[in-house]
Each structure stands twice: as structure tokens, then as C-alpha cells.
Amino acid sequence: MKSLLLIAHGSRREASNEEIRELTIKLRQHPSNNADNTSCAFLELAEPSIPEGIQSCIDNGAKTIVVYPYFLSKGRHVTEDIPAEVARKKLEYPEIDIFIAGYFGAADEVVDLLAQQTSHALKP
Amino acid sequence: MKSLLLIAHGSRREASNEEIRELTIKLRQHPSNNADNTSCAFLELAEPSIPEGIQSCIDNGAKTIVVYPYFLSKGRHVTEDIPAEVARKKLEYPEIDIFIAGYFGAADEVVDLLAQQTSHALKP
Numbered sequence: 182m183k184s185l186l187l188i189a190h191g192s193r194r195e196a197s198n199e200e201i202r203e204l205t206i207k208l209r210q211h212p213s214n215n216a217d218n219t220s221c222a223f224l225e226l227a228e229p230s231i232p233e234g235i236q237s238c239i240d241n242g243a244k245t246i247v248v249y250p251y252f253l254s255k256g257r258h259v260t261e262d263i264p265a266e267v268a269r270k271k272l273e274y275p276e277i278d279i280f281i282a283g284y285f286g287a288a289d290e291v292v293d294l295l296a297q298q299t300s301h302a303l304k305p
Numbered sequence: 306m307k308s309l310l311l312i313a314h315g316s317r318r319e320a321s322n323e324e325i326r327e328l329t330i331k332l333r334q335h336p337s338n339n340a341d342n343t344s345c346a347f348l349e350l351a352e353p354s355i356p357e358g359i360q361s362c363i364d365n366g367a368k369t370i371v372v373y374p375y376f377l378s379k380g381r382h383v384t385e386d387i388p389a390e391v392a393r394k395k396l397e398y399p400e401i402d403i404f405i406a407g408y409f410g411a412a413d414e415v416v417d418l419l420a421q422q423t424s425h426a427l428k429p
Contacts, residue, residue, distance in 0.1 A: 192378065192380035194381050213424045247427050253376075257316065294418055298412050299332065299338065299373050
């Protein structure tokens with residue numbers, strides 16, 4: 182059983198966290214999604230935390246957990262903070278396969294989508 | 306003359322800021338891009354700042370500046386911090402048309418790209 186855990190930064194603005202939860206529902210229902218379970222967690226300022234999110238996946242029977250950093254660039258959150266949180270949970274559950282996928286901004290398609298969006302914004 | 310100014314958060318990790326600068330070059334060269342000038346600025350932790358970025362657009366002859374928040378969710382940075390920086394510059398240059406476009410994460414296509422990326426990550 183494979184779980185997908187989307188990690189967002191988290192915001193003091195609760196509507197922003199809610200936006201991530203709604204995106205997670207859309208992702209769960211998306212025809213391309215091949216995870217058995219799809220949920221989200223937050224690095225800071227919102228709940229569930231990353232350890233709580235991983236724990237829920239395990240409690241729901243996950244044997245593989247793909248932690249997906251929903252971040253645009255490879256700052257400290259992606260390189261240090263998320264790996265540190267995940268590492269602690271891996272130590273606690275060595276029998277579960279928990280791995281961190283490439284972050285969202287690393288996708289080549291991001292520049293195409295960005296160019297499409299900005300060109301709409303610039304239209305006369 | 307229309308300028309596109311991509312706004313990223315900025316990071317203590319300089320490689321992350323460099324990643325945004327490289328993305329800006331790709332965006333500048335993208336066939337869909339219809340801006341006369343394309344540059345980037347950072348909300349914090351990196352240079353140029355938003356006021357500096359807007360000033361460069363003006364110095365380069367921009368009459369219209371589209372400020373594009375390269376952010377995934379509508380947190381305080383998108384709702385308050387970027388508008389505050391832009392508002393100050395608009396007061397200084399009332400003759401220049403400076404406006405803030407919708408942020409990146411608001412695009413409907415984001416969930417499709419996200420589903421595509423996460424499904425790759427989950428492949429057996």
C-alpha cells in the first residue's frame with residue numbers, strides 16, 4: 182500500500198493552509214494519481230506536521246510513503262528541514278519504505294506553465 | 306514597453322536564489338513569453354529586492370510592469386507583503402502602470418502538473 186504525502190510550507194494565514202488541503206483533495210481525485218492514499222502535511226505553522234502526516238500514513242497501512250515537497254526552489258526547507266523530519270520517522274519505522282521525491286519546482290514543465298501564465302497576465 | 310518581474314521568496318541558500326535567476330533566463334527565452342523585458346526580484350533574503358527590481362524595469366524604459374508572484378499558495382507574502390512593496394513604488398511612479406498578476410499556484414494547470422509529477426514518483 183502506497184501513500185503520497187504532499188508537504189507544503191504552512192502559513193499563519195489559515196486560508197492558505199486550506200488551499201493546500203483543497204489541492205490535496207483535487208490531487209487525490211485526479212485520474213493520474215496512482216497512490217492508494219493521498220494526504221498533506223506542513224513543515225511549520227499548520228497541522229498536521231510532517232511526523233504526524235507520516236504517522237497517519239503508517240496508521241492507515243502504508244508500506245511505502247512518498248513524501249513530495251510542494252516547494253518551488255531548493256532552499257533549506259527542501260535540502261535540510263524536510264529530510265531531517267523524515268529521517269527521524271525512518272529511524273522509528275525502519276520497516277516502512279519512506280522516501281522523498283524531487284520537489285515540485287524541479288519539474289521541467291514548470292517553466293512552460295510559468296510562461297503560459299505570465300503571457301496571459303501580459304496580454305494587452 | 307512591458308516588463309515582467311517574477312517575484313520569488315528568496316533563500317539563505319544562495320543556490321536556491323540562483324535557481325530562480327536561471328528560471329528567469331529560461332522564461333525570458335521561452336517562445337510564449339511576450340514581455341519586452343523579463344527579470345526577477347526577491348521578497349527577502351536575496352537581491353534585488355522588489356523595489357530594486359521595479360526600479361530596474363523603470364530605468365530600462367518600462368511603461369507597464371507586471372509583477373508576478375512565483376508562490377504556490379496565497380499566504381501573507383502574496384496577500385500583504387508583495388502588495389505593500391508594490392504600493393510604495395506605485396506612489397513614487399504614478400505614471401507607470403504597475404500591477405500584480407495572479408500568483409503561480411492559482412493556475413488550474415498546477416494540479417495536473419502536480420499529479421503528473423507525483424505519479425512519476427510513485428511508479429513501481
